[in-house]
Amino acid sequence: GAVVSQHPSRVICKSGTSVKIECRSLDFQATTMFWYRQFPKQSLMLMATSNEGSKATYEQGVEKDKFLINHASLTLSTLTVTSAHPEDSSFYICSAKWAGSRNQPQHFGDGTRLSIL
Amino acid sequence: ELKVEQNPLFLSMQEGKNYTIYCNYSTTSDRLYWYRQDPGKSLESLFVLLSNGAVKQEGRLMASLDTKARLSTLHITAAVHDLSATYFCAVDFMNRDDKIIFGKGTRLHILP
Numbered sequence: 001g002a003v004v005s006q007h008p009s010r011v012i013c014k015s016g017t018s019v020k021i022e023c024r025s026l027d028f029q030a031t032t033m034f035w036y037r038q039f040p041k042q043s044l045m046l047m048a049t050s051n052e053g054s055k056a057t058y059e060q061g062v063e064k065d066k067f068l069i070n071h072a073s074l075t076l077s078t079l080t081v082t083s084a085h086p087e088d089s090s091f092y093i094c095s096a097k098w099a100g101s102r103n104q105p106q107h108f109g110d111g112t113r114l115s116i117l
Numbered sequence: 118e119l120k121v122e123q124n125p126l127f128l129s130m131q132e133g134k135n136y137t138i139y140c141n142y143s144t145t146s147d148r149l150y151w152y153r154q155d156p157g158k159s160l161e162s163l164f165v166l167l168s169n170g171a172v173k174q175e176g177r178l179m180a181s182l183d184t185k186a187r188l189s190t191l192h193i194t195a196a197v198h199d200l201s202a203t204y205f206c207a208v209d210f211m212n213r214d215d216k217i218i219f220g221k222g223t224r225l226h227i228l229p
Contacts, residue, residue, distance in 0.1 A: 006159075032215055043219045044160075048120065095161050097215055103167055105150045106217065111159040 002028050004096045006109025013084065014117050020080045021112045023094030029074040030096035034106060035067075038091040050077040074099070084116045119143055121208050123220035130181045131135075131228050133195050138223045139204035140189040148209035149189045152181050153202045157229065160205065164191075 003026040011019050023033055031052050035065050036044040048069050048108075049057045056069035068080040077096075081088055095106035119147040120143040140149070148167055154158040164173045166182035166189060172182050177200065179192045189192055189206055203224045 001139075034216070041224075043221045046216060046218075049216060095160075102146070103165065105162045105165050106215075107162065108160040113157075 002096075002098060002104075004094065004105040004107045004109040006094050006112055008112060009110060010113045011114075012069055012115045012117065016083055018082045019084055019114060020078055021076045021092055021094070021114075023079070023096065023109050025075045025096040025107075026097075028096075028098045029100075030077075031074060031099040032097050033071060033077040034095045034097075035069065035077075035079050036093045036095070037109075038093060044093065047079075064097075081114065084114070086116045089114055089116045097105050118219055119208075119210050121206060121218050123206055123218040123223050125223060127224045127226075129226045129228060130196055132197055135195065136193050138191040138193075138204055138206075138225075140191070140208075140220055142187050142189075142208045142210075142218075144210060145184075146187070146188075146208045146210050147184055148211075149182050150207045150209070151191055152205045152207065154205065154222070155202050163204075190225070196227045198227050198229050201225055224228055 005024045007022045033050040035047045038044050047062045050069045050071040052071045058064045071077040093111040094109045097106050098104045122141045151163040154160050159216050164180040169180045169184040177194045182189045203222045205222045207219045209217050
């Protein structure tokens, strides 16, 4: 089945640090990748849609200058949390969708648990 | 407004019992997904429902879709402890660039 790799799985860092998270589709091409954030015991909230070769589309209330997204190829999207603060601590999950069929589900990476001290 | 509502949000049940999780959504869609999430883990795809009347089964789980009622159900038969997890439905509302909207999730706790 489709595999999405997300790295790193866990980050602990000091306030003010910038953190980059990578999301790769390993066995399929994904023109679109999605970035979600999940707080404890809550559902997934879509942060942005990442399109290969173009600017990401951010959801309302998500600061694009704080959460930088780059989708440089059909298999890689990155999310950089700039100058992270404790309130940015969360579980970040990416997903990718195969470009060939709209009927396929989104396939999720394993998530990155970000803890800002 | 695009909404996806799941109920119940929390369910504690005994092994061997049957139960149903409901997923209602607010406007037209013909694509609905069910995912499972274990504590501390990411999401695992369970079912993809693509048309009215679609029914899919995997082991003790069965999902169905009624697009006219804007309702999907996830039925658990003879629950076992291994099915304890959080279950999310997610809806692809058409013309939203493949975005899906998640329900709040149902935390299922199966008692031995």
